[in-house]
Amino acid sequence: MTLLTIASQSLITPLYQPLEDIYSGLIASCHKKTTQTTYKQGIKHFCNYLLTGEVKKGIKVNLSEYQIKSVISDYLKLTAKTANAYLGAYRNAMIEAGYTPNSINVKIASVKALIKYAFDYEQCSFLLDKVKTITPEVYRDTKGTSPENIKAILALPDLTSVKGKRDYAILRLLWDCALRRGEVASLSIEDFNSKEGTLRIKGKGKLSKETIYLSPKTIEALNNWLSVRYQPLPHYPLFISLDNATNGHRLSTKSIYRIVKKYSSEIPEGKILSPHQVRHSSITAVLDASNGNVRLAQKLSRHKNLDVLTRYDDNRVALQREAVNLLSTLA
Known part of the structure; x- marks a missing residue:
């Protein structure tokens, strides 16, 4: 007989929520706020369809959490055939x-995640494996801007000021390491190892941090910023707001976006960039400089799928243009 068997039930801490509350359980299981928001919006949208039988683009869905949970409860009682038919x-x-296609796939994935969670906790007897996602358009502009324009942008921050040192360090990370703005915003001071020349980042969709190497210019930029950063304790955010209203708070992803937009808008021959377009520029520049070394670019970008890097390379060398020009000379 185990201790658990003979122990009084009053000794066991009650569950935070009932197992039957599948909706709250799924949301609580998501470690990222963005995923929680995506699931909430997708599930609400689906529940509204189940209630009304129609989908109207651009119409705000107003359902209470009680209504959503009631619809989910009824949906979980359906047969596999009927449940898949509704989703289809x-x-x-x-x-x-x-x-x-991307918007549709995100909403479908939210519903499938809900049912998978319910199935795992034995709250329904089916999975939504009959309804397939839609193949999205594969083309997108991945060229970004030229290294010359990036160099001009990097020359703009005033390195004699605190704000200039911060902004320059951010821009160097975005360019040299092809980081996403969320990865930059989530950094803490202790993630930076100046002696080793490394940085621990939490990549997209990752639960744990990985270590990347930094260029000498980025190391110098980070050291210069930390030399003027107020109260640089290890567990504090690496980058903070310098505005009067939010001074000392962790710098938001929106603020990083505004920083990149501000400096890129000052380049006469360039275009206004987002942090992700700087990332595109970095990856494309590496492919250019390495004569299309996709694996080298993969190490920089940390993309799992090489097909993504192949798309970058195709856009870089404009193979479609080369093909049509070749054909035009043959006839």
Whole structure:
């Protein structure tokens, strides 16, 4: 007989929520706020379809959490055939309403995640494996801007000021390491190892941090920023707001976006960039400088799928343009 068997039930801490509360359980299981928001929006949208039988693009869905949970409870009681049929009809309704493939796939994935969670906790007897996602458009502009324009942007911050030192360090990280703005915003001072020349970052979709190497210019930029950063304790944010209203708070992703937009807008021959377009520029520049070394670019970008890097390379060398020009000379 185990201790658990003979122990009084009053000794066991109650569950935070009942197992039957699948909706709250799924949301609580997501470690990222953005994923929580995506799931909430997708599930609410699907529940509204189940209630109304229609999808209208651009219409705000107003459902209470109680209504959402009630609809979910009824949906979980369906047979696998009926549940999959409803999801398939929902997908078709979104197509007819003019939703993009990516938007449709995100909403479908939210519902599938809910049912998978319910199935794992034995709250339903089916999975939504019959409804497939839609293949999205593969083309997107990955060229960014030229290294010459990036160099001009990096020359703009005033390195004699505190703000200039901070902004320059951010820009160097975005360019030299091809970091995403969320990865930059989440950094703490202790993630930076000046002696080793490394930085621990939490990549997209990762639960734990990975270590990347830094260039000498980035190391110098970070050291210069930390030399003037107020109260540089190890567990504090690496980059903070310097505005009067939010001084000392962790710098937000929106603020990083505004920093990049501000400096890039000052380049006469360039275009206004986002942090992700700086990342595009870095990856494309590495492919240019390495004569299309996709694996080298993969180490920089940390993309798992080499097909993504192949898309960058195709855009870089404009293979379609080369093909049509070649054909035009043959006839």
